[in-house]
Amino acid sequence: MKKNSYIECGKIINTHGCHGGVKLESWCNTPEVLASLKSLYLLSGGNYTEHRVLRASVFRQFVVAELEGIADMDAALALKNTIVYARRSDISLDEGEYFIADLIGLPVRDASTGKLYGTLKETINRGASDIYVVDTPDGDRMIPAVPEFIRSIDPDTEILVSPIEGMLD
Numbered sequence: 001m002k003k004n005s006y007i008e009c010g011k012i013i014n015t016h017g018c019h020g021g022v023k024l025e026s027w028c029n030t031p032e033v034l035a036s037l038k039s040l041y042l043l044s045g046g047n048y049t050e051h052r053v054l055r056a057s058v059f060r061q062f063v064v065a066e067l068e069g070i071a072d073m074d075a076a077l078a079l080k081n082t083i084v085y086a087r088r089s090d091i092s093l094d095e096g097e098y099f100i101a102d103l104i105g106l107p108v109r110d111a112s113t114g115k116l117y118g119t120l121k122e123t124i125n126r127g128a129s130d131i132y133v134v135d136t137p138d139g140d141r142m143i144p145a146v147p148e149f150i151r152s153i154d155p156d157t158e159i160l161v162s163p164i165e166g167m168l169d
Contacts, residue, residue: 006085015076041085111151111160
């Protein structure tokens, strides 16, 4: 599967100030990762448009930023609810870290038996850790993305799990 050169990294959720600043919800591991990016990209008509980050800082769990080409509150307001992207190569991953976008659609199999439970549909985060939502023949099932249940991940082939009884049935 060919990986997109751009990866979703957040969403503009509001304006900030009166000079075109934006408030972003970070979809990165931490808001600091999003705030450290030198450029963000907006998708329009199938094309990614680069906006250099002029200033960015973390405010609580959000990022406030000024982007090149967004000069006033009206321009910033027009971008509310817009997803922002980063070049995949601009974000470094540590060993054992993966882009969620690369995991969506992977088969989820039992680490011991090889049984196919379904495919990874999405991940959600409610605080302590990610939760993988697995699309099974019997509907969506959830599995905490912790070492006790997730045995290994190969972002090119599959996710191996060791669920407790009833977790994915």
